[in-house]
Amino acid sequence: MADMKAFDEAIWRVAATIPEGRVIPYGELARLAGYPGYARQVSKALAKAPKNLDLPWHRVIAKPGRIAFAIGEPAFERQKGLLQSEGVAVLKGRIDLQQFGWSGVSDASPLPAEEFFR
DNA sequence: AAACTGACTGATC
DNA sequence: AGATCAGCCAGTT
Numbered sequence: 001m002a003d004m005k006a007f008d009e010a011i012w013r014v015a016a017t018i019p020e021g022r023v024i025p026y027g028e029l030a031r032l033a034g035y036p037g038y039a040r041q042v043s044k045a046l047a048k049a050p051k052n053l054d055l056p057w058h059r060v061i062a063k064p065g066r067i068a069f070a071i072g073e074p075a076f077e078r079q080k081g082l083l084q085s086e087g088v089a090v091l092k093g094r095i096d097l098q099q100f101g102w103s104g105v106s107d108a109s110p111l112p113a114e115e116f117f118r
Numbered sequence: 119a120a121a122c123t124g125a126c127t128g129a130t131c
Numbered sequence: 132a133g134a135t136c137a138g139c140c141a142g143t144t
Contacts, residue, residue, distance in 0.1 A: 004141070026126055040140060043125035060125080068125040075125075 004045075007035060011045040018059045021087045023095055025063040043068065058082035065095035 001007060010033040018024055024032075027039035035041075046057045058079045062068040067083075069076035071093045080090045089096035 001141075007141095030126095037127095037139065038141090039126040040124065041126090041142095044141075047125070057125085062126060063128090079125090 001035070001038070001041075004041070007033075007038070007041065008045040008048065010034060011042055012049050012053055012055060015046065015049075015055045015057065015060060016053065018056050020056070020059075023059045023061050023065070023083070023088060026060060026068070027063065029060055061095060067093050067095075 011029065014029055014033045018029075025039070026042040027036075030036060030038040030042050042060065046055065046060060049055050049057070067076055067079050067090065069079060076093070080093075083090055083095070
């Protein structure tokens with residue numbers, strides 16, 4: 001990858017569209033933005049995102065449904081709080097996949113749907 | 119310039 | 132389920 005500037009902006013653009021109450025894995029976000037294999041760089045793009053963009057960074061999680069920060073870490077608590085405040089249950093650092101209906105993956109599922117809920 | 123680092127993933131045991 | 136390991140890839144040492 002040559003220019004990370006374009007990468008960052010592509011990530012920010014897609015991240016901004018993640019609906020409230022839903023989540024998406026880093027790798028999936030990267031793929032949707034056109035950069036498959038760039039999961040690790042997504043975290044960096046989010047970290048450096050301009051504050052005025054007000055991106056829903058908390059809706060971006062690690063697979064399979066796990067908050068990337070270490071449990072107990074301030075950032076972990078912050079993300080957990082934001083998710084819970086919009087109806088996403090978090091148990092032991094994990095998103096409660098049950099709430100989306102394990103069987104009814106179709107429409108009530110988080111953004112990445114099929115892939116995320118394999 | 120080689121080594122190390124991490125808000126990642128997938129395979130294996 | 133939980134731990135480990137190896138790929139991953141740009142940034143930082």
